Amino acid sequence: MSSSMWQFSKRAAALKSSAIREILKVTELPHVISFAGGLPSPDTFPVKKIKQAVDDIMNSDEAFSALQYGPTEGYKPLRQWVVNLINQREQTNLTTDNVLIVTGSQQALDLIGKALIDKGTKVLVETPTYLGGLQTFTQYEPEYVSIASDEHGLNPDELSDSVAQSASFLYTIPNFQNPTGRRLSAERRKKLADKAKANQLLMIEDDPYGELDYQGHRLPSLLSFAPDNTVYLGSFSKILAPGMRLGYVVGPADFIRKLVQLKQAADLHTPSYTQHIAYHVIKDGYLGDHIPKIRELYKTRCQFMLEQLEKYMPKSVRWTKPEGGMFIWVVLPEHIDTTTLLAEAVKNNVAFVPGESFFATHPQKNCLRLAFVTVPEERIEQGIKILADLIK
Ligand code: PMP
DSSP, X not given: OOGGGOOOOHHHHXXXXXXHHHHHGGGGSTTSEEOOOOOOOGGGOOHHHHHHHHHHHHTSTHHHHHTSOOOTTOOHHHHHHHHHHHHHHHOOOOOGXXXXXXXXXXXXXXXXXXXXXXXTOEEEEESSOOHHHHHHHHTTOOEEEEEOEETTEEOGGGSOHHHHHHOSEEEEOOSSOTTTOOOOOHHHHHHHHHHHHHTTOEEEEEOTTTTOBTTOOOOOOHHHHOGGGEEEEEXXXXXXXXXXXXXXXXOOHHHHHHHHHHHHXXXXXXXXXXXXXXXXXXXXXXXXXXXXXXXXXXXXXXHHHHHHHHHHSOTTOEEOOOSBSXXXXXXXXXXXXXXXXXXXXXXXXXXXXXXXXXXXXXXXXXXXXXXXXXXXXXXXXXXXXXXXXXXX
16 A cells, blocks of 8 residues: 555644654663663662562452443543542542543543634643643644743743633643643642633643652642642553553543543543552552652652763753652853754764754743653763764
8 A cells, every 4th residue: 555545634744753853762762871861770670569460350250340341431440549639639529420530631632622722722831841732732723821830830920811811721840840840839820720720721730740859748639729720630650651541630520520521532442451450559558668769769860960960061051850750951152053953962872852843832942851661770971971972
């Protein structure tokens, strides 16, 4: 067959494979020190516990429901687990009608894009923001409005009432954001939630990193301040294993019902199999022991990378000092284009993600994202030294 056999839709044809992705292909080679991938550390995957859960399910009658089609909304006990978690943590009054299980929170972003964006719909984003969120929303042709952000996250003072009223929603990642690692301050959360309430603005609160607070000290969610204005996305990717593709959406019941219709058309439901396994693993409080181990590992790696940046980088370079999560954001002098720098770095067997693709509008070319959790310490030091030498 040849490509003249078909004509891609305008939507599919508009998707470009990025030059950066091409360069980053080599980063999978074992000799490359890659700070590029946003992968959790496999050292944290609870392999034995998952194997035990699979054995328990397969040795009982539950095997048949775990292997059967299930409801689009998700496996009820897992939804109830989410309800209990969020109600206790955020002082909300949710029921299972407020919860949809999704095939990774990435699917939630796609369903939300489908539900809310027509061509030209205004979507507010912090700047920079999660590349995968932008890729998903862009398919539905929104008009992005970037809201200025600084080291304390999105600045609610930069969001005017008229802009808030003109938009369909605001997409934000308040905890240890991808790509910057920064966290929205408690004061700004309250202010942003008040602004959303006053202007009837919907907030999409994407929170895959909230549990990865190195001190185990969570700030209240936007959901807790403004439950009627917030759709909250949770994920098991960074606290269990991303290969399970499990996440959840919490929101007003009528919003959830619309997402259920969209999800039914997309994939009927998230695999019963992984939902049953995850539920078995977490139902008796396992995460209470497991998550602190992840935090400890990530904290040590982050600390180590920060020390190496301090040791090797020239004075003109700045970076974030995350209190949780998996990423450090580095800002170089303005004349350095990090896409050009990446090509040089890859020749020297080091990789990172250039910052420009994390901007919905007005890309900044002098920034880059470093992921530290999958790289052992001696390679972190080697990699940062190589990068610093190239920058100098
Ligand atoms: N949102 C953000 C901010 C992310 O960083 C990621 C994963 N890199 C996702 C959503 C998607 O996560 P999941 O594995 O739950 O689909």
